[in-house]
Amino acid sequence: MEKLLIMCEGPNEKEIINILLKNDCLKFTEDNLLGLTPYHARQIKTSGQVKTELNIYPGQVKILRIGDKQSDKLIIPKDYKHKIISVEKYCTKPELEMLFIIAEGLEKEYQKVKSTMKPKDFAKKHISLGKRKYDNSTSFYTEYFGSTPEFLVRCIKQYHQHNGTHTKDEHYLDELLK
16 A cells, blocks of 8 residues: 555644544554654645655655645645655535534534534534533544544544535545545
């Protein structure tokens, strides 16, 4: 298997991937990853870590981009064009917070307000962990899903069923699951 460069749109996407990696829920392991880790990076040119790893690794890599805003095109600097085999998009639109809405069984409630409320705002209003309200922090994702990776996997699979289809060049997160 070629090396994979996982570029996550935000730290929360990166945390979800880390939880799945740590619990052996993905089709690949850390050993398959460039630098042995996913990165919080939208573009190669703006991430020193990604550029360093690409410079160190002698072979070619396949890029997996994970996030909800997949409209920005990945610009591959000419110095790295020979190293990149392919780029695949794994989309979490409308937003990663849909995992919490699914986890709490609030999909029908959200459907009633989705034309006027983003999933993030709905989650802030309706999702809590004990007495702690959802706050869009990486630690909330860790505390909510970190000790129950099988629950996270079920939510990711249910998200695919719930959301229908993406554009033809976008994949679902569940396609990375074992």
